[in-house]
Amino acid sequence: MSTLSMENKLFKEYVWYSALALAKTVLMSIITVYYRVTLKSIPTPEDAVFMEKSKEKHKVMLQSNAVIERIRRSHLNDLENVLPFVLIALLYVATGPEFSGAVFHFQIFLGARVIHTIAYIYALPQPIRLLGFASGFGINVSMLLHILMALY
Amino acid sequence: MSTLSMENKLFKEYVWYSALALAKTVLMSIITVYYRVTLKSIPTPEDAVFMEKSKEKHKVMLQSNAVIERIRRSHLNDLENVLPFVLIALLYVATGPEFSGAVFHFQIFLGARVIHTIAYIYALPQPIRLLGFASGFGINVSMLLHILMALY
């Protein structure tokens, strides 16, 4: 039996939680596009030409917008945390960790990142976003330590 | 037979298209370096010292440049879409999708990202870049739905 295949029930859990975390991450693009269109704030002149005939309005549209910068930072934070998670968790599953402890790692991570995103977009009072970030970060570190100790 | 091995002909196709998409992504670094050198626009003071003896020119060199910001945004868009693609497609292949439909997903994605990059760098009129982005995004969403439905 191969560890990285659907015959391994932990790999199946890995695929499920990774797919959900990646879905959350790629959805940030849609949120960005939605706010760029509704707030009429875009990054390039060719976008302005496409969205607005009146050339006078183009300059305002090309200025940076606080709401969109917030969403973009949230998206970048996902790239910094969710993409490493999916890779670290793959290595972690390959080292054959105990099932329920591993699934618990995946569940905490997914919950932490959902909280982080909501706290970032809606500007919820700190330390909500910090706790979301720190929990997800802690899960990545915990899995990394497990991998390195398993191989050392 | 293991799903994630070269014995699986779909995994072989996955490796091929993922390698091409990753090659396209890492090549953005070279395009950035090329324009930083030719346009003499760099991010740090130590780069300025290395490239130009005349200290008077350093301040201008450290200013942000519209062409380079455009390439950097294009690179970041690859991080937001191509890296998730390689991960999502790995999970997707693990769920054992139908061969020709899966290869079609990979081909559309690669084509969409090549169009997106060319449209971004050469500032082609919209909606060319938008269509490139949306097609690649749609492929990622389609694979995610397939994974979640296969496991639910």
Added chain:
Amino acid sequence: MSTLSMENKLFKEYVWYSALALAKTVLMSIITVYYRVTLKSIPTPEDAVFMEKSKEKHKVMLQSNAVIERIRRSHLNDLENVLPFVLIALLYVATGPEFSGAVFHFQIFLGARVIHTIAYIYALPQPIRLLGFASGFGINVSMLLHILMALY
């Protein structure tokens, strides 16, 4: 025997070096948080409210800081190079390369990225950072060429 499993001694080396490279990458978040707290430079108003009672100081805290922008660029450079490395090396291991040559690739990459990060954060004179970047980039290109030639 499956290529992507701990029974394959090259896969084991892959897991080890990838875990170290990912550990280096996620640690950038902690360096960022450390400097944000000690330099009192933060990205959102809710962070300012959490860290500092005196509202008059908030505006200064929300300004961008050269040290933190440097760390953030270093982190982004990791996303552009280390995340592709972990993915490219996985595909590379799947194509069954020669053991010692492959491990040599992983070791050079890890060393190159450690040099790149130190050179970036401590603003070491160029071309130190450039050599760190170029060596890591060369490893990714070398693995990509190996993959494409193995499959073509």
